[in-house]
Amino acid sequence: xxxxNLGMVGGGTVGSGVFHALQQNGEVLARRIGVRIQVRKxxxxxxxxxxxxxxxxxxxxxxxxxxxxxPEVHLVTELVGxxxxxxxxxxxxLRLGKPVITANKAxxxxxxxxLFREAERHGTNLYYEASVCGGIPIIKALREGxxxxxxxxxxxxxxxxxxxxxxxxxxxxxxxxxxxxxAQRQGYAETPPDLDIDGHDAQHKTGILAxxxxxxxxxxxxxxxxxxxxxxxxxxxxxxxxxxxxxxxGIVKQLNAPESDEDPTEVQVSVYPxxxxxxxxxxxxxxxxxxxxxRGDVVGDTLFYGQGAGKDATASAVLSDLADAALDVRLxxxxxxxxxxxxxxxxxxxxxxxxxxxxxxxxxxxDRPGVLARIAAVFGQxxxxxxxxxxxxxxxxxxVPLILMLHEAPDGAVRKALAxxxxxxxxxxxxxxxxxxxxx
Amino acid sequence: xxxxNLGMVGGGTVGSGVFHALQQNGEVLARRIGVRIQVRKxxxxxxxxxxxxxxxxxxxxxxxxxxxxxPEVHLVTELVGxxxxxxxxxxxxLRLGKPVITANKAxxxxxxxxLFREAERHGTNLYYEASVCGGIPIIKALREGxxxxxxxxxxxxxxxxxxxxxxxxxxxxxxxxxxxxxAQRQGYAETPPDLDIDGHDAQHKTGILAxxxxxxxxxxxxxxxxxxxxxxxxxxxxxxxxxxxxxxxGIVKQLNAPESDEDPTEVQVSVYPxxxxxxxxxxxxxxxxxxxxxRGDVVGDTLFYGQGAGKDATASAVLSDLADAALDVRLxxxxxxxxxxxxxxxxxxxxxxxxxxxxxxxxxxxDRPGVLARIAAVFGQxxxxxxxxxxxxxxxxxxVPLILMLHEAPDGAVRKALAxxxxxxxxxxxxxxxxxxxxx
Numbered sequence: 001x002x003x004x005n006l007g008m009v010g011g012g013t014v015g016s017g018v019f020h021a022l023q024q025n026g027e028v029l030a031r032r033i034g035v036r037i038q039v040r041k042x043x044x045x046x047x048x049x050x051x052x053x054x055x056x057x058x059x060x061x062x063x064x065x066x067x068x069x070x071p072e073v074h075l076v077t078e079l080v081g082x083x084x085x086x087x088x089x090x091x092x093x094l095r096l097g098k099p100v101i102t103a104n105k106a107x108x109x110x111x112x113x114x115l116f117r118e119a120e121r122h123g124t125n126l127y128y129e130a131s132v133c134g135g136i137p138i139i140k141a142l143r144e145g146x147x148x149x150x151x152x153x154x155x156x157x158x159x160x161x162x163x164x165x166x167x168x169x170x171x172x173x174x175x176x177x178x179x180x181x182x183a184q185r186q187g188y189a190e191t192p193p194d195l196d197i198d199g200h201d202a203q204h205k206t207g208i209l210a211x212x213x214x215x216x217x218x219x220x221x222x223x224x225x226x227x228x229x230x231x232x233x234x235x236x237x238x239x240x241x242x243x244x245x246x247x248x249x250g251i252v253k254q255l256n257a258p259e260s261d262e263d264p265t266e267v268q269v270s271v272y273p274x275x276x277x278x279x280x281x282x283x284x285x286x287x288x289x290x291x292x293x294x295r296g297d298v299v300g301d302t303l304f305y306g307q308g309a310g311k312d313a314t315a316s317a318v319l320s321d322l323a324d325a326a327l328d329v330r331l332x333x334x335x336x337x338x339x340x341x342x343x344x345x346x347x348x349x350x351x352x353x354x355x356x357x358x359x360x361x362x363x364x365x366x367d368r369p370g371v372l373a374r375i376a377a378v379f380g381q382x383x384x385x386x387x388x389x390x391x392x393x394x395x396x397x398x399x400v401p402l403i404l405m406l407h408e409a410p411d412g413a414v415r416k417a418l419a420x421x422x423x424x425x426x427x428x429x430x431x432x433x434x435x436x437x438x439x440x
Numbered sequence: 441x442x443x444x445n446l447g448m449v450g451g452g453t454v455g456s457g458v459f460h461a462l463q464q465n466g467e468v469l470a471r472r473i474g475v476r477i478q479v480r481k482x483x484x485x486x487x488x489x490x491x492x493x494x495x496x497x498x499x500x501x502x503x504x505x506x507x508x509x510x511p512e513v514h515l516v517t518e519l520v521g522x523x524x525x526x527x528x529x530x531x532x533x534l535r536l537g538k539p540v541i542t543a544n545k546a547x548x549x550x551x552x553x554x555l556f557r558e559a560e561r562h563g564t565n566l567y568y569e570a571s572v573c574g575g576i577p578i579i580k581a582l583r584e585g586x587x588x589x590x591x592x593x594x595x596x597x598x599x600x601x602x603x604x605x606x607x608x609x610x611x612x613x614x615x616x617x618x619x620x621x622x623a624q625r626q627g628y629a630e631t632p633p634d635l636d637i638d639g640h641d642a643q644h645k646t647g648i649l650a651x652x653x654x655x656x657x658x659x660x661x662x663x664x665x666x667x668x669x670x671x672x673x674x675x676x677x678x679x680x681x682x683x684x685x686x687x688x689x690g691i692v693k694q695l696n697a698p699e700s701d702e703d704p705t706e707v708q709v710s711v712y713p714x715x716x717x718x719x720x721x722x723x724x725x726x727x728x729x730x731x732x733x734x735r736g737d738v739v740g741d742t743l744f745y746g747q748g749a750g751k752d753a754t755a756s757a758v759l760s761d762l763a764d765a766a767l768d769v770r771l772x773x774x775x776x777x778x779x780x781x782x783x784x785x786x787x788x789x790x791x792x793x794x795x796x797x798x799x800x801x802x803x804x805x806x807d808r809p810g811v812l813a814r815i816a817a818v819f820g821q822x823x824x825x826x827x828x829x830x831x832x833x834x835x836x837x838x839x840v841p842l843i844l845m846l847h848e849a850p851d852g853a854v855r856k857a858l859a860x861x862x863x864x865x866x867x868x869x870x871x872x873x874x875x876x877x878x879x880x
Contacts, residue, residue: 021588021738029588031655031783129585135739137585144584145569145577148461148469148759215471281745284724291743298461299575299756302746303731305721306739316739319588333771343471 003036004326007067007098009089010079011044011055014103014130017311018077018318020053029319035326037075043067052311068093075325077318078102083110094118094126099325099334103130103314109204109220112211116340125328126339127321132205133158133290135313136306137320142212142294143337149296151213155276155439156250158205160288160308161189161196162228166246166273167286170236176229188288198227199248199271206250209292210269213252215343218269224352226272230432235362238390238403239434244275244360245283246434255350264346268355275360275436282439293439353412358387358436361404363421364429367395371426372402378424382417384409399428405436443476444766447507447538449529450519451484451495454543454570457751458517458758460493469759475766477515483507492751508533515765517758518542523550534558534566539765539774543570543754549644549660552651556780565768566779567761572645573598573730575753576746577760582652582734583777589736591653595716595879596690598645600728600748601629601636602668606686606713607726610676616669628728638667639688639711646690649732650709653692655783658709664792666712670872675802678830678843679874684715684800685723686874695790704786708795715800715876722879733879793852798827798876801844803861804869811866812842818864822857824849839868845876 006022008015022029022039030036042055043064061067068076068089076093078100080086086107093100095118102108108115108131119126129139133156142151157163161183168179180197183189195201203225210218228248239246248271255266276283281303285291290308295301307313328334365371372389379386385407392401406414418431446462448455462469462479470476482495483504501507508516508529516533518540520526526547533540535558542548548555548571559566569579573596582591597603601623608619620637623629635641643665650658668688679686688711695706716723721743725731730748735741747753768774805811812829819826825847832841846854858871 025588025590025738028590028655028783032583032587032781033777135736136742137581140580140585141577143472144763145580145760146756147472147763148465148756150465150468215468281721281724284721289741296575296756298465298752298759300747300750300753302576302744304742304744306742310740312738313740316586316588316736319738320585323584323587327776331771331773331776333773333776336767336771336773337473341472343468 005040007073015079016051016053017315105131105204130317154252156292162248264348359406445480447513455519456491456493457755545571545644570757594692596732602688704788799846
């Protein structure tokens with residue numbers, strides 16, 4: 001059987017997970033693809049740092065160049081994270097014509113097109129299944145499984161930390177800081193947690209999925225992003241009463257049906273916490289799990305569910321890419337499925353202000369007659385219809401919550417109306433607003 | 441751009457769906473893979489028969505050999521169904537070295553190994569993503585996405601007709617014959633419906649998934665199969681009260697952890713209606729939708745959800761295979777991922793009698809003191825524990841239902857005990873029993 005040597009850069013959580021999985025299942029993988037993948041060296045920051053799975057010392061080095069440039073190394077994994085050294089590592093390997101497997105969504109988000117270009121220039125390839133939703137083979141599904149589809153809509157729960165926090169908040173009626181602190185203690189959230197809870201990690205992943213769905217690279221800068229800091233147990237409770245669950249979603253939605261090839265395809269690409277119908281399969285995704293709901297014009301509605309992070313789930317995706325890369329090297333087909341394929345056709349990423357959605361609004365108002373009339377007047381002037389109003393019972397005191405469900409309206413109009421409402425003397429805190437996604 | 445010619449055999453529901461999808465999205469598919477797939481001829485039973493999407497007459501012929509044997513045809517789709525002519529069509533194409541794409545699970549179930557052998561012998565390949573769960577790329581996920589995993593367990597809702605019937609029965613409290621008749625009127629069930637509702641279609645699909653998961657071909661004859669005819673609204677109602685939903689499941693479960701390579705891996709492969717926890721993601725799969733829950737030793741728990749049948753969803757899977765086949769032809773890598781890869785290692789499909797599960801039992805008993813004692817005595821003698829008993833209220837008359845939840849016990853023991861109970865004079869109808877799958 002052919003043997004290919006793997007040079008690993010990064011031996012931390014994911015790296016040691018990959019090492020371990022290859023020890024465990026390398027033989028069955030070899031039988032399945034007809035190529036044996038053999039770890040030759042693993043470059044790490046420090047030989048003796050603790051790692052989830054042990055890697056014998058004879059594999060370890062602190063010199064990543066020695067690994068990448070070793071002429072006996074045929075395949076390279078970049079599992080160090082970050083966007084500076086990681087970029088150099090990947091570029092170095094690609095320039096040597098070596099296929100690179102990465103789990104690094106931040107790197108792709110920041111430097112995707114440059115890396116894709118270098119891979120093409122040097123007749124090699126970049127594989128990144130592990131960069132989005134850990135063990136869920138969503139990139140393979142989009143690129144290969146749905147190769148005959150136009151992707152009409154994609155809604156992803158792509159950040160396990162946020163989903164864990166929202167699930168716990170809903171279940172235990174606990175507030176955000178309490179659940180976040182607990183998640184940090186249990187290792188479900190990092191310190192600082194900003195990358196996750198402010199939506200930037202979801203933004204990187206959503207950008208990759210949007211780009212693959214539409215065949216145009218969509219940079220992170222064009223993706224509107226809002227995190228989950230403003231969600232309270234009260235919101236989750238009222239959403240539930242109305243038949244909704246609040247999830248942080250990565251959204252990629254085609255908004256028009258272009259009549260000719262000259263017309264641009266209008267696409268919404270955003271990340272925000274949204275109300276989704278509790279009966280929808282996506283609403284049932286609990287805890288650290290991830291899921292991506294994909295609507296293709298041929299296949300219809302589909303969902304992919306699994307663990308989005310963690311050493312083992314991510315290792316599963318790296319092994320999938322390693323198998324593809326090994327076959328490509330052995331068969332001389334490194335450009336079989338290029339890392340990114342530009343599909344001609346203009347894509348217009350529609351600015352958030354133009355996006356039309358329904359809204360859930362929570363206001364903190366003084367408990368006095370006439371308050372609703374003043375708020376309704378602002379929405380009325382902005383031509384935003386109010387679908388329902390809830391003045392929850394059991395709240396006493398000077399300031400009480402007021403929940404409104406708004407009809408569909410452009411985001412900019414809602415934003416401006418809420419700014420005006422926030423300045424009303426009867427409104428005592430900045431309005432909180434979440435969009436409603438029917439997913440239909 | 442390279443062009444490959446496609447010869448289609450079968451232009452009915454799926455065939456016309458594929459033709460239509462290629463018309464709609466052939467161009468974007470070509471851009472994505474760098475090869476254009478062009479329909480050359482479509483062999484049909486009768487040129488003028490009605491079909492869901494029209495196919496222009498210039499493509500049609502009634503002579504399938506003229507399509508398959510046309511030297512200008514590079515790829516062949518077999519979408520006629522059945523296991524006789526379809527077998528001849530596939531063998532003819534494979535012997536000409538042409539890759540064949542099929543959606544025919546019955547054919548694979550009956551003749552898989554023969555077809556795989558012929559494909560190998562003639563240096564070509566057979567692609568069958570569309571044969572299991574329509575649009576869900578589950579075969580790609582198992583073979584490629586989870587190539588680095590050992591599949592510990594797989595639970596599939598793989599028959600949309602059964603899932604539709606069970607969903608409607610649970611929602612509307614309607615009985616089986618009523619819902620079946622309505623499903624037949626609406627086109628969700630065929631006439632006769634036996635292949636679906638007796639579980640044979642699920643058996644074919646489960647056999648394919650089990651074989652791929654374990655690298656040993658598992659013939660249908662070794663798969664225990666039970667359909668959904670015995671499910672009543674009462675069962676669904678009591679199951680729901682106990683926190684369960686009843687679904688027809690295809691089950692592939694590894695039962696032991698072999699210590700050495702000599703020990704066989706023991707596997708359960710079966711199809712039966714089972715109680716699953718209502719809070720589980722699989723329980724939320726409604727109507728005609730399919731879903732496959734897969735537990736890999738590296739990736740953990742995953743779920744794949746989508747439409748399991750229909751012209752469009754199935755066409756999506758055929759297009760995915762067409763893309764792979766086209767790349768394989770163009771790059772000269774037809775055996776890149778052989779249709780079936782035997783992985784060494786002994787597999788023992790455990791006979792149903794040895795399988796240990798919990799059970800839900802519904803008895804029709806005379807409403808008289810002492811009845812439960814006599815039933816309990818039989819279970820006691822068989823060393824089968826009773827976890828709970830429900831004597832539902834609101835039932836009057838001579839014969840009333842009695843629900844029992846049994847602790848874990850070997851299937852054979854439960855079967856024998858129920859046969860004895862069925863012969864008790866106080867039991868007035870054959871006992872109905874469903875297994876309980878915790879999915880944990």
